[in-house]
Amino acid sequence: MSLSKSEIERYQRQLLVDGWDQERLKSARVLIVGVGGLGGISATYLAAAGVGHLRICDSDSVEQSNLNRQILFTAEDIGKPKAALVARRLSAQNPEIEIEAVSDKLTEANVSGLASGCDLIIDGLDNHSDRLKLNKASFDLNIPFVYGAINEWLGQLSLFNPPQTACLACLMSEELQSPVVTPVFGALPGVIGSLQATLALRYLMTGKNPVSNALLIFRGDTLTFETVTFERRPGCGVCGKTVPLGPRR
Amino acid sequence: MIVYFRAGGQLRARLKPDVDHYTRKVEVDGEKTIAEILKDISVDSAYVALIHVDGKMTDLSFKPSNGQTITLQPPVSGG
Numbered sequence: 001m002s003l004s005k006s007e008i009e010r011y012q013r014q015l016l017v018d019g020w021d022q023e024r025l026k027s028a029r030v031l032i033v034g035v036g037g038l039g040g041i042s043a044t045y046l047a048a049a050g051v052g053h054l055r056i057c058d059s060d061s062v063e064q065s066n067l068n069r070q071i072l073f074t075a076e077d078i079g080k081p082k083a084a085l086v087a088r089r090l091s092a093q094n095p096e097i098e099i100e101a102v103s104d105k106l107t108e109a110n111v112s113g114l115a116s117g118c119d120l121i122i123d124g125l126d127n128h129s130d131r132l133k134l135n136k137a138s139f140d141l142n143i144p145f146v147y148g149a150i151n152e153w154l155g156q157l158s159l160f161n162p163p164q165t166a167c168l169a170c171l172m173s174e175e176l177q178s179p180v181v182t183p184v185f186g187a188l189p190g191v192i193g194s195l196q197a198t199l200a201l202r203y204l205m206t207g208k209n210p211v212s213n214a215l216l217i218f219r220g221d222t223l224t225f226e227t228v229t230f231e232r233r234p235g236c237g238v239c240g241k242t243v244p245l246g247p248r249r
Numbered sequence: 250m251i252v253y254f255r256a257g258g259q260l261r262a263r264l265k266p267d268v269d270h271y272t273r274k275v276e277v278d279g280e281k282t283i284a285e286i287l288k289d290i291s292v293d294s295a296y297v298a299l300i301h302v303d304g305k306m307t308d309l310s311f312k313p314s315n316g317q318t319i320t321l322q323p324p325v326s327g328g
Contacts, residue, residue: 034328036328037327037328038328039328123328124328125328126326126327126328127326127328128324128326131326148328149325149326149327149328150325150327150328151258151259151323151324151325151326151327152257152258152259153257153258154257154258154322154323154325155325156322156325171299171306172298172299176298176324176326177295177296177298177324178324178326178327179259179324182326182327183259184327189328215299215306217322219257221257226304227304228299228301228304228305228306229304229305229306230305230306231306
């Protein structure tokens with residue numbers, strides 16, 4: 001897939017980056033589920049970088065309490081659906097790419113259809129239960145899954161790609177005792193969403209996973225990163241029994 | 250023996266740190282699992298999402314040795 005003159009001009013600074021493969025990005029299809037704090041940031045950077053096709057899924061509308069961290073939205077957007085707003089903003093930012101907005105709620109019934117045909121799934125969700133649905137679809141369809149989550153001063157991310165790695169359910173298979181309202185400030189999803197975008201771009205261009213079987217933990221209160229390694233869980237209800245059947249694109 | 254528990258997020262308040270803002274020193278009689286030690290110090294393990302020691306993920310059945318630091322990760326599920 002070759003680049004147009006306009007694309008070469010637009011991407012000239014990143015084309016200078018060692019190992020950069022713009023044509024691969026142009027041919028890539030990525031599903032981003034949730035475009036709030038995390039997903040809004042990763043979607044912005046993937047769009048700006050020229051990932052050819054983004055499928056953006058979010059069933060929520062903008063609320064005033066989103067505005068401390070979801071920087072794609074303004075006060076005028078309150079009450080409007082996030083997916084369509086993000087698609088419109090990112091299309092204006094980069095008209096060279098295709099963006100598909102889906103305003104459906106993620107369910108066990110629709111998750112495979114949403115992910116089908118994509119090369120990568122990015123997690124911008126705000127609850128563990130939906131992440132487990134996404135993780136299952138990632139395994140069933142053999143599509144790598146960039147996980148990210150935040151709470152208070154803590155952020156964490158990984159790239160799950162079983163059977164090469166463990167899956168999210170190997171680490172946390174059950175519903176978590178999460179607070180009803182997650183304490184969060186805007187810069188934290190900024191950090192983790194940017195790292196998710198970096199990880200996604202690197203993986204799409206090279207196939208390399210620098211956090212294979214590892215969870216990168218960021219502590220915003222001490223400005224430290226820690227990498228914790230883990231292994232596949234043989235009894236995992238998702239990836240422990242069988243190998244995925246879906247074709248890798 | 251002495252072991253150290255470290256926690257952040259909402260789990261920090263449950264741990265009641267005494268060494269620094271995040272860390273609690275615990276004296277343990279004999280060899281015990283993390284689950285048993287947490288029960289002894291009245292920390293409900295239902296609020297612990299992940300446990301890691303020396304950069305490796307482990308679980309409630311792990312038996313720490315003298316001087317080890319066990320990091321308890323609270324649920325991190327926001328986005």
